[in-house]
Amino acid sequence: MEARELLECAATFGISDSSQGSSQFGDTLEIAVFPDQGGRGLGVARNVEQGEMILRVPFAALIGVHCAREDPEFGKVLVDFAHLSSVQILTAYLLSEVAKSCSSRWFSYLRHNPQVHHSLPHFSAMEAEELQVEDAISMAKSSLEDTQRQWRETSSLLSRLRLPRKFTTFKAWLWAAATISSRTLHVPWDDAGVLCPIGDLFNYDAPIERTMSSRNEDDELEFTNRLTDGGYETSISSYCFYARRSYKKGQQALICYGQYTNLELLEHYGFLLPDNPCDVIYIPLPSPEEFGLKSTGDKSERQHNLAAYCIEASGKPSFSLLQQLRLRAVPASLRKSHGYMASQGLPISRESDQLVFLWLQKKCQKLLEKLPTTIEQDERALEQLEKSTSSGSCGVERHKLAIKWRLGYKTILQRCLTYSKGESLGFE
Numbered sequence: 001m002e003a004r005e006l007l008e009c010a011a012t013f014g015i016s017d018s019s020q021g022s023s024q025f026g027d028t029l030e031i032a033v034f035p036d037q038g039g040r041g042l043g044v045a046r047n048v049e050q051g052e053m054i055l056r057v058p059f060a061a062l063i064g065v066h067c068a069r070e071d072p073e074f075g076k077v078l079v080d081f082a083h084l085s086s087v088q089i090l091t092a093y094l095l096s097e098v099a100k101s102c103s104s105r106w107f108s109y110l111r112h113n114p115q116v117h118h119s120l121p122h123f124s125a126m127e128a129e130e131l132q133v134e135d136a137i138s139m140a141k142s143s144l145e146d147t148q149r150q151w152r153e154t155s156s157l158l159s160r161l162r163l164p165r166k167f168t169t170f171k172a173w174l175w176a177a178a179t180i181s182s183r184t185l186h187v188p189w190d191d192a193g194v195l196c197p198i199g200d201l202f203n204y205d206a207p208i209e210r211t212m213s214s215r216n217e218d219d220e221l222e223f224t225n226r227l228t229d230g231g232y233e234t235s236i237s238s239y240c241f242y243a244r245r246s247y248k249k250g251q252q253a254l255i256c257y258g259q260y261t262n263l264e265l266l267e268h269y270g271f272l273l274p275d276n277p278c279d280v281i282y283i284p285l286p287s288p289e290e291f292g293l294k295s296t297g298d299k300s301e302r303q304h305n306l307a308a309y310c311i312e313a314s315g316k317p318s319f320s321l322l323q324q325l326r327l328r329a330v331p332a333s334l335r336k337s338h339g340y341m342a343s344q345g346l347p348i349s350r351e352s353d354q355l356v357f358l359w360l361q362k363k364c365q366k367l368l369e370k371l372p373t374t375i376e377q378d379e380r381a382l383e384q385l386e387k388s389t390s391s392g393s394c395g396v397e398r399h400k401l402a403i404k405w406r407l408g409y410k411t412i413l414q415r416c417l418t419y420s421k422g423e424s425l426g427f428e
C-alpha cells in the first residue's frame with residue numbers, strides 16, 4: 001500500500017527514473033527495505049553505471065518556502081512574519097499541509113513520512129546523559145532548547161493559521177522540525193532547502209572522494225562542494241540524482257548528504273554510521289607547560305580553528321593537530337628556525353616527536369578514564385538492550401544510539417592510544 005501510494009505520487013508529479021527520458025518511475029529504482037542500511041530506501045531495478053542520472057524530480061513536486069509564499073491562505077498570513085527564518089516557515093508550512101490531510105497536493109507523500117525520529121532534540125535529559133561525553137550531552141541539550149525556541153517564536157504564526165490544536169503543540173513541531181532536518185535537500189534559492197518526494201528515500205553513505213588524513217584544510221571548501229550526488233538543475237527545472245558508483249541490480253543506491261561526524265548525524269538525522277570515515281574527536285591544544293616549557297605569550301600558542309585539531313576515525317591525529325603539537329613541543333627558538341618542518345608534516349626532532357606521542361597517549365588515556373564505563377561494559381549493555389523485550393521502543397532505541405555513539409568515541413580514543421604508543425616506542 002505504502003509503495004503503491006508513493007508510486008502514484010511519483011506518477012502525479014511526473015517523477016522519473018527512466019533511462020529513455022520518459023516521465024515514469026520504476027525503470028531504474030524500486031522502493032525496498034534495507035534493514036542494515038537505513039531501512040526503507042531505493043534499490044536499483046537494473047544494473048546502473050557510475051554517473052548515470054537515476055532520478056529526476058520536477059520543480060512542481062518540491063515542497064519549499066516558495067510553496068508557502070504562493071499558498072493563498074498561508075501566503076496572506078506570512079507577510080506579517082517576515083522576521084521568521086526559512087526553516088521556521090517551512091516547518092510551519094509542513095504542519096499546515098499535514099493538517100489539510102487528503103486535500104493536500106502531497107497527501108500520498110506526506111502520509112508515508114516516518115512518524116518517529118531519534119535525532120538529538122528528541123533525547124530526554126536522562127537519555128542525553130547516556131552519551132557520557134560533556135560536549136555531546138551539551139549538544140543534545142542545546143539542540144532541544146533551540147527547537148523549543150524556534151517553536152515559541154513561530155507560535156503566533158501557527159495560531160494565525162488556525163490549525164487544529166494537535167498541529168500547534170511542541171510535539172507536532174518537534175516531529176516537523178526533525179522531518180525538515182533529516183529530509184530536506186539543498187537548493188540554491190533558499191536556506192531551508194526543499195522536501196523532495198521519492199528523492200528523499202535515498203539513504204546515506206559517507207563521502208568517497210578522499211581519505212580524511214590526506215586532506216589539507218586549504219582545499220576544504222572544494223572538498224565539501226563536491227559532496228553531493230545530485231542537485232537542482234535549472235535547465236530542466238528538476239532535482240536530479242546521479243549514481244555515485246556502479247550498482248548491480250538489487251543493490252541499494254545511496255547518496256551522501258554531506259560530510260558529518262557521527263554526533264552530527266545523530267543531531268540532524270537520528271542515526272550513526274558504523275565506521276564513519278568522517279568521525280573525529282576534537283582535542284584542545286596543550287599549553288607549553290604540558291610539554292615542560294614556559295609560555296612566551298606568543299600568538300602561536302593561542303587556540304585557533306579548533307575544528308581542525310582532531311583525532312580522525314583511524315585513530316591518527318589530523319594533519320593540523322600533529323603540526324600544532326610538534327610546534328608546541330619545542331622551545332620558541334627552535335619553533336622559529338625549524339617550524340617549517342611541522343608545516344610540511346615532518347618531525348622537528350626525534351625528542352620532540354617522542355614528547356608529542358607520549359602527550360597524545362596520556363591525553364587519550366585520561367579521556368577514557370574520565371568516562372564512567374569501559375568499551376567492554378558498553379558492549380555488554382548493548383547486547384542486553386538488543387535482547388530486551390522492549391527493544392524497538394523509542395526509549396530503548398535512543399538508549400542504544402547513545403551507547404553506540406559513546407562506544408564509537410571510545411574506540412577512536414583507543415585506536416589513537418595504540419597508535420601513539422607504537423609511534424613513541426619507535427623512538428626508544
Ligand SMILES: C[S@@+](CC[C@H](N)C(=O)[O-])C[C@H]1O[C@@H](n2cnc3c(N)ncnc32)[C@H](O)[C@@H]1O
Pocket residue numbers: 036037038039040041114182183200201202203204205268269270271272273
Ligand atoms: C532522507 S531519509 C532516507 C529515507 C528513509 N530511510 C525513509 O524511510 O524515509 C533520512 C533518514 O533515513 C535514515 N537513514 C538514512 N541513511 C541511513 C543509514 N546509512 N543508516 C541508518 N539510517 C539511515 C535516518 O533515519 C535518516 O534520518
